[in-house]
Amino acid sequence: MRVAIVGVGATPLRSLSTCASFRELVYEAAVRAYEDAGIAPKDVDTFVAVSEDYWEGTAIFDEYVPDQLGAVLKPVHTICADGITALGAAVMQLQTGRFRIAVVEGHAKPSNVLYPSHIEAFALDPVFVRPLGLNPRFVAGLGMRRFLAERDYTELDCARVVAQNRRHALDNPWAAHPAAVEPEDVLASEPLAEPLKELDVAPYADGAVVLVLATEEVARELRDDPVFIRGIGWAQDTPDLGQQDWGRAVYCELAAARAYRMAGIRDPVRELDLAEVDDTFSYKELQHLEALGLARPGDAAAMLKEGFFSRCGQLPVNPSGGNLGAGYLLDASGLRQVAEVVWQLRGEAGACQVPGAEVGLAQSWRGIPTAAGAVAVLAR
Amino acid sequence: MSVHIRDYPGIPLKDRDIGEGRVLTTEWHVKAQYAWDTGAALSRFFRALKEGKIYGRWCPGCDRIVVPPRMFCEWCFRPTVRWVEVCDTGRVNTFSVSYVNWDASRSAVPRVPAVIELDGASPGMGIMHLLGEVGDTLEEILRRVKVGMPVRAVWKPPAERQGAITDILYFAPCRDEGATEPGGCGCGGAVGADRAAPTTSGTDACGCGGGEG
Numbered sequence: 001m002r003v004a005i006v007g008v009g010a011t012p013l014r015s016l017s018t019c020a021s022f023r024e025l026v027y028e029a030a031v032r033a034y035e036d037a038g039i040a041p042k043d044v045d046t047f048v049a050v051s052e053d054y055w056e057g058t059a060i061f062d063e064y065v066p067d068q069l070g071a072v073l074k075p076v077h078t079i080c081a082d083g084i085t086a087l088g089a090a091v092m093q094l095q096t097g098r099f100r101i102a103v104v105e106g107h108a109k110p111s112n113v114l115y116p117s118h119i120e121a122f123a124l125d126p127v128f129v130r131p132l133g134l135n136p137r138f139v140a141g142l143g144m145r146r147f148l149a150e151r152d153y154t155e156l157d158c159a160r161v162v163a164q165n166r167r168h169a170l171d172n173p174w175a176a177h178p179a180a181v182e183p184e185d186v187l188a189s190e191p192l193a194e195p196l197k198e199l200d201v202a203p204y205a206d207g208a209v210v211l212v213l214a215t216e217e218v219a220r221e222l223r224d225d226p227v228f229i230r231g232i233g234w235a236q237d238t239p240d241l242g243q244q245d246w247g248r249a250v251y252c253e254l255a256a257a258r259a260y261r262m263a264g265i266r267d268p269v270r271e272l273d274l275a276e277v278d279d280t281f282s283y284k285e286l287q288h289l290e291a292l293g294l295a296r297p298g299d300a301a302a303m304l305k306e307g308f309f310s311r312c313g314q315l316p317v318n319p320s321g322g323n324l325g326a327g328y329l330l331d332a333s334g335l336r337q338v339a340e341v342v343w344q345l346r347g348e349a350g351a352c353q354v355p356g357a358e359v360g361l362a363q364s365w366r367g368i369p370t371a372a373g374a375v376a377v378l379a380r
Numbered sequence: 381m382s383v384h385i386r387d388y389p390g391i392p393l394k395d396r397d398i399g400e401g402r403v404l405t406t407e408w409h410v411k412a413q414y415a416w417d418t419g420a421a422l423s424r425f426f427r428a429l430k431e432g433k434i435y436g437r438w439c440p441g442c443d444r445i446v447v448p449p450r451m452f453c454e455w456c457f458r459p460t461v462r463w464v465e466v467c468d469t470g471r472v473n474t475f476s477v478s479y480v481n482w483d484a485s486r487s488a489v490p491r492v493p494a495v496i497e498l499d500g501a502s503p504g505m506g507i508m509h510l511l512g513e514v515g516d517t518l519e520e521i522l523r524r525v526k527v528g529m530p531v532r533a534v535w536k537p538p539a540e541r542q543g544a545i546t547d548i549l550y551f552a553p554c555r556d557e558g559a560t561e562p563g564g565c566g567c568g569g570a571v572g573a574d575r576a577a578p579t580t581s582g583t584d585a586c587g588c589g590g591g592e593g
Contacts, residue, residue, distance in 0.1 A: 018417050020417065020419045020420065021420075021421070022416075024419045024451055024452075027451070027452045030457075031457070040457065054410075057414035066454070067454035072454045112417060113413075114411070114413040114414060114415055115411040115413060118411035118412070121410075122408070
């Protein structure tokens with residue numbers, strides 16, 4: 001059974017959102033999504049939300065999910081994973097045949113978290129890693145060092161990712177961090193965990209994203225231009241920092257293989273019209289491009305430099321600005337990527353539009369210290 | 381199977397083993413601190429508490445006054461559209477007598493958490509708080525507190541209020557039961573006027589399928 005996205009709603013992403021509670025942010029995104037789908041919350045059969053208690057500051061956060069989604073006294077399924085994994089959970093629920101319409105919700109208010117690094121540190125292994133007493137950004141430093149060494153890439157190659165994505169975001173009115181940044185600015189920025197520097201890191205943003213999904217039959221009743229989830233996959237590597245494959249994003253290779261197989265994609269570079277690829281750290285975009293098969297190992301940096309992945313290149317990557325330009329929404333980032341792809345495939349991406357886009361990909365990573373991610377292939 | 385096992389292998393841990401560092405322990409104080417944005421609804425609610433007032437919001441779809449206020453109705457999903465001051469009196473929906481301290485020791489004087497349905501808010505709109513002036517022993521509390529009992533808020537002195545739910549110290553039994561009839565609490569009668577305002581009302585109009593109109 002095929003499943004389509006029939007409604008997309010989001011709030012503009014901003015560094016601060018002091019005028020609205022998380023409930024009010026989610027309500028805004030939900031109202032937009034339901035209007036876009038032409039439904040009311042009473043039409044929704046099941047809800048899937050992503051949340052992480054320590055980012056919210058409330059234990060058992062799932063209890064706070066229903067009200068602002070119109071999900072009171074309905075089936076609600078809250079999962080602790082990235083947004084595209086939640087999308088997969090909703091797809092599976094619809095494919096049981098017991099539900100017709102599903103909603104997926106994610107939000108982030110990192111501006112309300114006073115010490116985000118301490119939350120990430122609490123995710124490190126308490127016996128082996130935490131006692132070392134390091135700021136958790138070192139995990140990205142390790143990943144970047146090994147990846148650059150294996151590929152013979154440079155810090156400048158990573159800096160070009162930042163420059164391209166933040167420039168792409170200049171055309172995205174939803175983006176929180178558009179900037180005309182030059183690669184030299186990135187290289188000159190404050191070192192965090194060498195070789196990682198301040199501008200290599202996607203800055204946080206506050207915001208909410210809500211998607212409405214439906215089975216094919218219902219989707220065609222609701223609108224003329226549903227965007228189908230043609231393929232979806234997710235995978236998770238060991239949490240052991242001593243044993244991950246630092247040079248490759250194996251979780252992404254496996255998730256992509258599943259999604260491509262399901263979607264019948266054999267040559268992703270030719271068959272995809274655009275991709276929203278996780279760039280939470282600059283080097284991760286290059287690593288993920290290779291894992292997705294969009295560049296051969298060792299080619300990604302040169303292709304990016306030559307403009308292959310720019311908005312007017314052969315395969316536009318992160319035309320929205322990515323996490324670097326739009327802002328890092330914690331686990332809701334994957335849902336933002338999916339929303340951007342849906343807008344592209346509908347021709348509603350405004351100044352970010354890739355002309356004639358018909359097939360798009362969204363790929364998420366759950367962030368440090370995880371090696372977990374998901375891939376979705378979307379098409380009209 | 382386990383009934384055949386006479387001697388279990390292993391050595392049980394004692395407090396002393398942990399205290400004296402004989403086993404590996406790890407301690408971490410997570411800096412999980414937050415500055416939550418209260419947003420449009422609760423900002424006004426907390427500010428009003430400083431003035432000794434309790435505000436709700438009115439939903440035109442369900443003709444409900446919701447307390448604590450929210451900017452949207454979780455039943456019919458329409459925006460709530462008006463601020464309504466409700467009374468600081470109400471009735472006990474349910475209560476408990478809490479004896480257990482954080483470390484599982486017994487409190488000398490039990491505390492009495494209760495759900496208070498505020499006068500002027502819609503039925504079922506309760507806020508969580510404590511009851512006070514209801515006695516120091518279980519027998520006394522059970523004799524004096526009943527489900528449905530009328531109560532009134534006892535506020536902190538104005539200078540000590542912080543715009544927090546603790547600006548209300550507790551709810552105490554009403555001496556004069558007649559004072560808690562709707563509109564009789566002295567909150568200005570705004571409630572009746574607001575409830576008459578909507579042109580559509582009831583569950584049929586809002587289509588939410590839940591609760592009362």
